[in-house]
Amino acid sequence: MTRLFPYPTLLGEPALEITDVAVDGAALPYTMISKPQQAVALHQVERKDWEEVELSVRVLAPQRELSDGPWSDVACVAVSTERATNVRCVQRLRPDGPGSWSGAVTLLKPQHRDRVILGASVVATVDGVSGRVIGSTPRSWVVDLKAEEPAREREPVVTESDFRDGPHEWLRPFKDSPWLVDVSGDTPMVHLNTAFEGVAQLLNGSGGPLEKATGSLISAQLASDVWTSMFHAAVSGLDLDEDGTPRLPEGWRGSVLRTMLPDVLPSMSLSEALHEVHSRQTEGPGWAELQSNIHYAASRRAQVPRRLTMAIRTVDRSQEGTPR
Structure with missing residues (x-):
């Protein structure tokens, strides 16, 4: 930068x-x-x-x-x-x-x-x-200090938990949600709610073509939520140089910003985009308007358009020859 x-x-x-x-x-x-x-x-x-x-x-x-x-x-x-x-x-x-x-x-x-x-x-x-x-x-x-193999970035860890009756009481307020994204720690966590019927099975790719297409679409929505949450966590509390210039963070936060900022603010360099996002996020003006760009960038990384197109085509093929 x-x-x-x-x-x-x-x-x-x-x-x-x-x-x-x-x-x-x-x-x-x-x-x-x-x-x-x-x-x-x-x-x-x-x-x-x-x-x-x-x-x-x-x-x-x-x-x-x-x-x-x-x-x-x-x-x-x-x-x-x-x-x-x-x-x-x-x-x-x-x-x-x-x-x-x-x-x-x-x-x-x-x-x-x-x-x-x-x-x-x-x-x-x-x-x-x-x-x-x-x-x-x-x-x-x-x-x-925890890794078994030397690697810079940490992929989000996915775990399955029963939000309604499971041992983790802190998840119970979210019992009606299919998943929960936690980006408060050094490794992003995705908690899948096994009490939400069918979600875990669809995400695991079980069933026929329709079920797999549906699972792919759900996976894309989940990935979009993860990218959005990680981006917001990455731009919160950035370290600053002596002159107030925001520094690109290390680890997954820096990787997320390098990946998404070119789509969030495509007309700016990485350093200019980081400064602009930090300014809007801390000072207020323009932050709400930027959410559409962030949503677009997250959807693009999650391949939502491609997976949605594939799901629609799968549904169309399954209905060919079916009386309407």
Whole structure:
């Protein structure tokens, strides 16, 4: 995402790499680190009572820009954050040479419980002001304490529950709803109501052509609800830069915004669309008018038009030759 700063910054982007991971001094298996995904999986890590994780990191920044730019006292810091515990740690890295830094970032188990986001920033003195950020990694690493495999994004988890007579009392006020979408946590949840007769069976694709077409249509409506809910959750409470510019969030929230914003505000760049949506959502004017765009974008991602067309064609074929 493009950001505007009132002082010179790097045109090139710093790159962060996790080279090694150790858990209580023991090296993590290579299969639990994915460089293409920029993700680390720490699911149990062969032990449930680990105390600390040490991430060996390296950052490379454009060497020529750094040497020729209008700044001094250039340094690099690694920044680790977690939404679940509201922890933010900054670790200064040691210089290895022009445009190169390395070091170790330590994660203590009492401070983390879900997903840690690790990025890096290059800071310098610019126009006499020290500690100004002149470059940041465009894509952070994800360190997942619960995942068995290293992956950045989390797909919505679908569970089946009896909203009327099941063990989860908090679902009972929604007993007449076929499903409930919960986007309050770090993983979106979809609860299917088994007390709503036939929905779970249709979504599982059972029955003949008509039943399968109906199930596909219901699945599209459910997916549209999920995309809409995730979008609203993603634009709520965005983190801001010092100048008030909204930052694209990490994880599934950032993925949802990257996917939907081009359809919500097609005439704008990603950064412009994010700023516009944030402005409308926080200040009020224009937010109600934007709901039609959001609904359209969610329906498009859920393939509602295509599935509706297929369902209509299936019904037409089933009625061919039937007396009317």
